[in-house]
Amino acid sequence: MTVHPINWHTAFFMLYAVVACTFGVAVVVSSNIVRMALYLIVSLGATAGLFFLAGADFVGAMQLFIYVGGTLVLLIFGVMLTAKGPFISMRTSGGDWIVAVLLSGCLMALLVPAAFSVASWRNERHAAVDAEPDDSDTAVLAAPRTVAAAHQPAATEEPPAPFIDDNGDGIPDVQPKTATALGLGLLGARVDAIDAKPEMRPGMSGYLLPFELISVHLLVVLIGAAYLARAKRRVR
């Protein structure tokens, strides 16, 4: 059995994925509303870590700012305003739990095989050794290894390349710097689609109209929420 070097991207993905899933399930299982809010914060924070690992640095930062820093603080205010006596822990009946577990089992049995159903989504880079070699895979295997990998004994088979590196300079071909491109995309200019193929170009329009719509939507919604939740003066 050969010992492969640990792919740290995978290791951190497993860490964040396990934390996000565990606390996401804990939100469901717990019946105490205050603990549910705490578990939700941890789950959404770990999801922000997953966004960073996927190369979406700006979206991960916004997840932390808006979701964890804004929306959940709002939720916790709601919890604090209503958490009195019997409302802190409201239990669900056993029959409802059985139906819920059955439903979630069926949904997971549908979604997990669907996630692994497409070969290119699995991102397996080691199959190039015995499969027929095509251009990109041989380029990946020919790329220079890091120092730690070069010290492996010769009998060890090549570790899979952790990223796409077609020009072989040891750094990934696509760098995760998305904030500028995202901001220009919200203003209607897609700088990431400049060198796209012409037949792909029509689907890559800017997002100025949705951005304006969602801005006005958020303004209207916040005014409406402030109007709904205002302190009512009782007239006697």
Next chain:
Amino acid sequence: MSFFSQPVGVSHFLVVGAVLFVSGVVCMAVKRNALGVLMGIELVLNGANVNFVAFSSPFLRSDNAYALGLDGQLISLFVIVLAAAEAAVALAITLNFYNNHSTVDVDRADELKG
């Protein structure tokens, strides 16, 4: 253990998104506290966001020319803002319901029953 030496792919992110989505759906279904239902909605939207970001990433698939690109990240930003707006309105409605009825039990909100 050869699993930790393999790069993760879109599939692994989709599984995390599926777990969060199913947790959110079950949370919306079984919680009797209105704020618990709200937390379930947050979990569902977050699971969808994980899928959007995973499909937009060029690092996670072997045919990275077909990655969704920045569209997925832009849509996930819209989802985050929509979740914030939805939480504000739903919280206002819940507080109003609590002020009028002195409870947050969704099973007691049956005044509109025909």
